Amino acid sequence: MGFFTSADFTIGQKILEVLYIIMGLMAIYTGVKNARDEENPSRLGTAVFWCAMGVVIGFGRWIPPMANGILIVIMTLPAIFKKVKIGKVDAPNTEYTKAMSDKLNMKIFIPALSIGVFAIIFALQPNYGALVGVGVGVFVAVVLLIIFNKDNKPKVFLQDSERLLSTVGPLSMLPMLLASLGAIFTAGGVGDVIAEMVGKVIPKGNVTVGIIVFAVGMAVFTMIMGNAFAAITVMTVGIGAPFVLAYGADPVVIGMLALTCGYCGTLCTPMAANFNIVPVAMLDMKDRMGVIKNQVVLAGIFLVFQICYMIIFK
Amino acid sequence: MEWIKLLGILIVIIGFALKKDSILIIMLAAIVTAFTGGLGVKGLLETLGSSFVANRSMVIFILIMLVTGTLERNGLKESAAKLIGKLKNASSGAVIGAYGVMRGIFAAFNVSFGGVAGFVRPIIMPMAIGAVEAKGHEPNEEHVEQLKGMASGMENVAWFFCQVLFVGGAGGLLVQSTLEPLGYKVELLDLAKVEIPIALFCVTVAIIYYYLKDKRLRKKYYGDTK
Numbered sequence: 063m064g065f066f067t068s069a070d071f072t073i074g075q076k077i078l079e080v081l082y083i084i085m086g087l088m089a090i091y092t093g094v095k096n097a098r099d100e101e102n103p104s105r106l107g108t109a110v111f112w113c114a115m116g117v118v119i120g121f122g123r124w125i126p127p128m129a130n131g132i133l134i135v136i137m138t139l140p141a142i143f144k145k146v147k148i149g150k151v152d153a154p155n156t157e158y159t160k161a162m163s164d165k166l167n168m169k170i171f172i173p174a175l176s177i178g179v180f181a182i183i184f185a186l187q188p189n190y191g192a193l194v195g196v197g198v199g200v201f202v203a204v205v206l207l208i209i210f211n212k213d214n215k216p217k218v219f220l221q222d223s224e225r226l227l228s229t230v231g232p233l234s235m236l237p238m239l240l241a242s243l244g245a246i247f248t249a250g251g252v253g254d255v256i257a258e259m260v261g262k263v264i265p266k267g268n269v270t271v272g273i274i275v276f277a278v279g280m281a282v283f284t285m286i287m288g289n290a291f292a293a294i295t296v297m298t299v300g301i302g303a304p305f306v307l308a309y310g311a312d313p314v315v316i317g318m319l320a321l322t323c324g325y326c327g328t329l330c331t332p333m334a335a336n337f338n339i340v341p342v343a344m345l346d347m348k349d350r351m352g353v354i355k356n357q358v359v360l361a362g363i364f365l366v367f368q369i370c371y372m373i374i375f376k
Numbered sequence: 377m378e379w380i381k382l383l384g385i386l387i388v389i390i391g392f393a394l395k396k397d398s399i400l401i402i403m404l405a406a407i408v409t410a411f412t413g414g415l416g417v418k419g420l421l422e423t424l425g426s427s428f429v430a431n432r433s434m435v436i437f438i439l440i441m442l443v444t445g446t447l448e449r450n451g452l453k454e455s456a457a458k459l460i461g462k463l464k465n466a467s468s469g470a471v472i473g474a475y476g477v478m479r480g481i482f483a484a485f486n487v488s489f490g491g492v493a494g495f496v497r498p499i500i501m502p503m504a505i506g507a508v509e510a511k512g513h514e515p516n517e518e519h520v521e522q523l524k525g526m527a528s529g530m531e532n533v534a535w536f537f538c539q540v541l542f543v544g545g546a547g548g549l550l551v552q553s554t555l556e557p558l559g560y561k562v563e564l565l566d567l568a569k570v571e572i573p574i575a576l577f578c579v580t581v582a583i584i585y586y587y588l589k590d591k592r593l594r595k596k597y598y599g600d601t602k
Contacts, residue, residue: 078433085438119438122429131421134428135403142400154449163451163458170455174447177440178485181543185565192543192564193436203443211450222445227438232399237546238434239402241553245427246406246420247384248557250413255381287392291546295554296385303558313560317551318540318567322574325536329529333393341492341528345501347521353532356525360533360585364578371574 074190086120099149107145141232173203244295256300272305281327288333290324311376329361384409468504469590473583476530483538516597537578
C-alpha cells in the first residue's frame with residue numbers, strides 16, 4: 063500500500079499501476095474461466111499460462127525479481143508445449159451485429175476512436191502519460207457503449223475481452239519476451255561483441271554509413287526472421303546503439319524509424335506468412351507470391367525515403 | 377572466445393527463419409546468453425523478472441481488448457462497410473485507395489476491421505470487382521488477381537505504417553523498452569510524431585502506385601482509357 067500513498071511517485075504512475083492490476087485480473091479471469099471450461103481441451107495448461115501472467119502483470123511490482131523470473135518461466139512452459147488452448151467461444155452472431163450497426167450507425171466510431179484521442183491528450187500532460195490516456199479512453203468507450211446499448215452489461219465486456227485474449231493466445235506475449243531478451247543481451251554484453259566485430263568492417267564514427275547499415279540490416283534481418291519485432295531488439299543492441307546512437311544521433315528518429323525500415327522487409331518476405339501468404343489463400347489467388355509482388359517496389363521506395371529522412375534528421 | 381556470446385543471437389535468427397516456436401526460441405536464446413554472458417541462473421531469472429515487470433507497458437493491449445470485442449459486437453465492422461460503401465462511381469484502383477485512407481486513419485487509432493479475412497475479402501473485393509462491372513466489362517481473371525494483390529498490399533502498408541502513429545501501440549513500446557537499458561530514454565508521443573511524415577509518404581505513394589497500376593491494367597484488358 064505504501065506505493066499508493068508515497069509522494070515519490072506521480073499520480074500517473076499510480077493510476078498506471080491500478081491499470082496493471084485491472085489487466086492482471088483480466089488475465090487471471092481468462093485463466094480461471096478456461097480452467098472451468100469443459101470445452102477447453104487443455105484446461106490446466108491454459109489456466110497456468112494466464113494466471114502466471116496475470117500475477118506478474120498485476121502484482122509484479124511487489125514480487126521480488128527472482129520470483130517474477132520463475133513465474134515467467136512457468137508461464138512459458140505451457141505455451142512452448144502447445145498446452146494453451148481456446149475454450150468455448152461465444153462470438154456475436156451476424157444478425158445481432160447487423161442490427162446494432164443499423165441502430166448505432168456511425169455513432170459506433172465515437173467509442174472506437176476515443177482511446178486514441180485520450181492517449182494523445184494525456185501524453186501531452188506532464189505527470190500522466192499516454193498509457194494513462196489509453197486507460198481513460200477505454201473507460202470512456204465502455205461508458206459510451208453502455209449508454210448506446212443496454213445489452214452491454216459489464217459481464218459482456220469481460221466475456222468479449224476473454225474471447226479476444228484467448229484467441230490471440232501466448233503469441234501476444236512476444237513483444238514483451240523480445241524486450242526481455244533484449245535486456246538479457248545487453249546484460250550479457252552481446253552488443254559489445256557485435257560492435258567490435260562490425261567495427262572491423264565499417265568505419266566507426268561515420269554516422270551516415272552507420273545509419274545505412276542499420277536501416278538495411280533491419281530490412282534484411284526482418285526478411286530472414288519474418289518479424290520486425292524480433293529483428294529490432296538484436297539490431298538496436300548490435301548496430302544501432304554502438305554505430306549510430308553512440309555518436310549523438312537522435313534516439314527518437316533512429317530508434318523508431320529502424321522499426322519501420324524493418325516493416326519494409328516484412329513487405330518482401332514469405333516468412334511473414336500472416337501478412338503475405340495467408341491473404342493469398344484467403345482471396346483464392348493463383349500466384350503464391352501475388353501479394354509480395356505488389357509490395358516489393360513500394361518497400362524499396364519506402365526504405366530509401368526513410369534512410370534519407372534518418373540521415374537528414376539524425 | 378568472445379564470439380560465443382553471439383550464440384543467443386544465432387539461435388534467434390535461425391529459429392525464426394526455420395519457423396520454430398517463437399517463445400521456445402526466445403527462452404532458449406535467453407538461457408544460452410545468460411550462460412555465455414556470465415549471468416548464471418540467478419542473473420537470468422532476475423533480469424527476466426525485472427525487465428518483464430519494467431516492460432509491462434506492452435500489455436496495455438489487454439486493457440484495450442476490454443472494448444475491442446464489444447465494439448465488434450455492436451456492429452463496428454458493419455458500420456465501416458457502410459462508410460466505405462458511400463463511395464460511388466469509383467474505379468477499382470480508387471476503391472483500393474479509399475480503403476487505404478480509411479484503414480490508415482483508423483489504424484492510427486488502433487482500430488481494425490478484421491483485415492483481409494474480415495474486411496478485404498467480404499467488402500473491398502466485391503466493391504473493386506463491382507467497379508469493373510459497372511463500366512460494362514466482364515472482369516478479366518488476371519486483372520482480378522492483381523486487384524487482390526493490390527488490396528492486400530494496401531491493407532498491409534496502411535496498417536504497418538499508420539499503426540505506429542497510435543500512442544501506446546506495441547511498436548513504439550518495444551522501441552522504448554529496447555532503448556531504455558541502453559541508456560536512452562524516449563517518450564511514446566515523440567516516437568509517434570516522428571512517424572507522421574513517414575506514414576503520410578508511404579500511404580500516399582502506395583495509393584498513387586496502385587491507382588496507376590490499375591489504370592494501366594484496365595487499359596490493357598478493356599481498352600478503358602478513363
